[in-house]
Structure formats: structure tokens, C-alpha cells
Amino acid sequence: MRSAIYTVALALFTVGTANAQHTGMQSLAIGSNIPGAVEKLKSVSGDMVTLEKTKTKNGLLVMFSCNTCPYVIRSQERTKEVMKYAREKGIGMVIINSNEAQRDDADSYEAMVKYAKGQGYKVPYVVDEQSKLANAFGASRTPEVFLFDDKGKLVYKGAMEDNPSDPEHSKDIFITGAIDNMLTGKSIDPNSTKSIGCSIKRIM
Numbered sequence: 001m002r003s004a005i006y007t008v009a010l011a012l013f014t015v016g017t018a019n020a021q022h023t024g025m026q027s028l029a030i031g032s033n034i035p036g037a038v039e040k041l042k043s044v045s046g047d048m049v050t051l052e053k054t055k056t057k058n059g060l061l062v063m064f065s066c067n068t069c070p071y072v073i074r075s076q077e078r079t080k081e082v083m084k085y086a087r088e089k090g091i092g093m094v095i096i097n098s099n100e101a102q103r104d105d106a107d108s109y110e111a112m113v114k115y116a117k118g119q120g121y122k123v124p125y126v127v128d129e130q131s132k133l134a135n136a137f138g139a140s141r142t143p144e145v146f147l148f149d150d151k152g153k154l155v156y157k158g159a160m161e162d163n164p165s166d167p168e169h170s171k172d173i174f175i176t177g178a179i180d181n182m183l184t185g186k187s188i189d190p191n192s193t194k195s196i197g198c199s200i201k202r203i204m
Contacts (some may be wrong), residue, residue: 003059010148023073027138028146030191032154034060035136041096041126044113050125055094059182060141060148061086061093064139065125069198071164072142077117078160078167079143083123085176089183093123099142101201103127131202132197141197147178155182158193165196 008198037052054060065072072079079095086093096183099107109127116125128134137146141163147156156178161170173194181188 012082015047024142025135025138027140028136028154028157030154034062034148034152034154036133037152039133041094041124041128041133042109043114043123043124043126044109044121047124051094051124051178054094054124055152056090056092056147057150058090059092059150059179061091061179062137062146062148063093063138064096064098064134064142064144064200065095066097066099066102066198066201067111069097071197075143075160075164075167080119082145082160082173082175083121085091085179087122088178091179095123096112096128096133097125098128098131099201100129100131100203102103107201110161111158117160131200134200134202138179139200141195141199143197144195147173147175147182149182156188156191158190158195160192188194 034051034055038050040048040050041054043049051060051062069166083093097107097112112127130150143160144158145160146154149155158174160173160175161167162172162174174190178188
């Protein structure tokens with residue numbers, strides 16, 4: 001019974017994943033600079049952070065996420081692994097919540113604070129007001145990642161892994177491979193994958 005309820009919830013959450021596509025937005029092109037790098041974003045810690053200051057000499061990993069998407073929930077352990085991996089590799093990371101249409105509900109600031117605490121986030125989890133950064137990145141789903149190199153150039157975008165619907169059975173963790181290749185000067189292949197998850201809930 002619980003499995004059936006979860007399946008229905010997953011279907012409901014993924015309806016409208018083409019939401020961003022309907023706006024005519026294009027996903028950020030590989031080689032692009034960090035969009036909105038100096039935009040001040042409120043973190044669940046209460047601090048104001050920017051992508052520019054979060055980036056380190058080794059690069060920056062940006063993840064668009066939220067509190068309730070079934071894909072995000074399924075990827076909780078992977079997110080923690082990636083967070084730890086980025087830290088070990090000296091790469092700055094920020095997790096962005098752009099679900100402006102749910103800001104008074106499941107993705108309120110208070111709910112974000114509680115979620116981040118429960119997940120033990122070690123990186124800034126920030127509010128993207130009016131989905132400005134999601135729009136600038138052309139981000140459409142949660143979770144979705146964008147990796148920038150030491151010069152602030154986009155080198156990988158898309159899914160964290162090859163089986164986001166069932167992370168335990170993933171065979172290729174795209175994002176860690178991309179990080180390794182970026183840091184060793186090797187080409188990243190693929191450098192772009194299709195993100196699969198819930199649509200970012202923009203105010204239309």
C-alpha cells in the first residue's frame with residue numbers, strides 16, 4: 001500500500017517537468033560563465049552568500065534541489081556523498097531552492113532550515129527568490145547539477161548519476177567522474193546529461 005502511494009506521489013510530482021521548457025528558456029551552455037555570480041542569496045544559516053564567494057580555486061558545484069521532491073528524497077544519500085566528495089576535492093558547493101511557488105508551504109525558508117538540519121548539510125542551502133538563478137541557469141528540475149572549473153566556466157551539467165530513479169542501482173556517478181576529470185585536465189564525457197526529477201515550481 002505504501003509503495004502504491006509513493007508511486008502515485010512520484011507521478012504527481014513529475015507532471016509538468018517540462019515547465020521550464022514552456023518558458024522558452026535554454027539550459028546554460030557548456031563553457032559559459034557562472035550566472036548571477038554576485039547575487040546575494042540567503043542561506044539557512046542566516047548568512048548571505050554568493051556563488052562568486054562560494055567558488056574556490058578548484059571550482060564550484062551548484063545543485064538545484066528542494067525539500068519534498070521524491071527524486072530529491074531518493075537521492076539524499078547520493079547528495080551527501082557528492083557534498084563530501086566536493087569538499088575533499090576542494091570544490092565549493094551550494095544547494096539552491098528555486099521553488100518560489102511553494103515558498104509559503106513545503107519550500108518555505110523555515111522548512112528549508114529544518115530540512116537542511118535533518119540532512120546534515122555542510123554547504124550553504126539557499127533561497128532563490130523569484131527563481132532568478134534557476135532562470136539564469138535554465139535549470140528545470142530537482143535535483144540538477146552544474147559544475148564550474150577554476151576559471152568559473154561550466155564543464156558539466158545535468159544529472160548526478162545514470163539512474164536517478166533508483167540511485168542504489170546507478171552504475172555511473174556522472175558528477176564525481178566529471179570532478180575527477182576536471183581536476184586532472186581530462187575531457188569530460190559526457191559533459192551534459194538529461195536531468196530527471198521534479199519540475200522547479202516557478203511562479204508563472
